[in-house]
Amino acid sequence: MRGRKPKPTEMKRRAGNPGKRKLPQAEPRPRMSADIKAGAIGKLAVEFRERYLPELRRLKVLTDVDVAAFELMGAHYATAWNAARRIQREGLTRVSDGFMHKHPLLQVFRDNSNAFRTYAAEFGMTPSARSRIHVEEAEQLSLAEVLFGEATQVTDDGADQDAKR
Numbered sequence: 001m002r003g004r005k006p007k008p009t010e011m012k013r014r015a016g017n018p019g020k021r022k023l024p025q026a027e028p029r030p031r032m033s034a035d036i037k038a039g040a041i042g043k044l045a046v047e048f049r050e051r052y053l054p055e056l057r058r059l060k061v062l063t064d065v066d067v068a069a070f071e072l073m074g075a076h077y078a079t080a081w082n083a084a085r086r087i088q089r090e091g092l093t094r095v096s097d098g099f100m101h102k103h104p105l106l107q108v109f110r111d112n113s114n115a116f117r118t119y120a121a122e123f124g125m126t127p128s129a130r131s132r133i134h135v136e137e138a139e140q141l142s143l144a145e146v147l148f149g150e151a152t153q154v155t156d157d158g159a160d161q162d163a164k165r
Contacts, residue, residue, distance in 0.1 A: 030063035044078035073119035
């Protein structure tokens with residue numbers, strides 16, 4: 001497929017449909033089960049999942065078909081942090097054959113950080129990705145609307161009629 005990858009319809013809706021083009025109606029809507037069964041690799045990946053999974057589920061960003069991508073994001077997160085910790089302990093450079101070289105884990109850290117950032121952007125977890133998403137605020141109802149909201153109903157011609165209960 002050539003060109004830019006398409007932006008998900010839900011992200012377009014949340015951004016207020018900036019292009020004003022007609023949104024697709026027949027887009028698949030994957031299931032969102034309440035419980036997720038996934039096996040994260042390593043302690044840091046498990047901590048990452050437990051920390052971010054509930055919020056992504058609450059925002060309805062993570063569906064059942066996204067679990068594999070979410071788990072890979074957790075694996076990249078854990079690998080990058082583990083590399084960073086070893087670099088911190090061992091230093092940025094190493095001596096090999098009488099010459100100083102950069103630590104090989106610097107590349108591991110860089111690659112996994114970039115992969116994590118790419119996944120995070122897909123889930124709206126970076127500041128720039130969030131700035132493109134608009135979440136509709138729930139409409140605030142007055143006390144009268146809460147108490148008497150079902151008492152009247154506006155018909156198509158604009159006239160109020162008593163709602164039948």
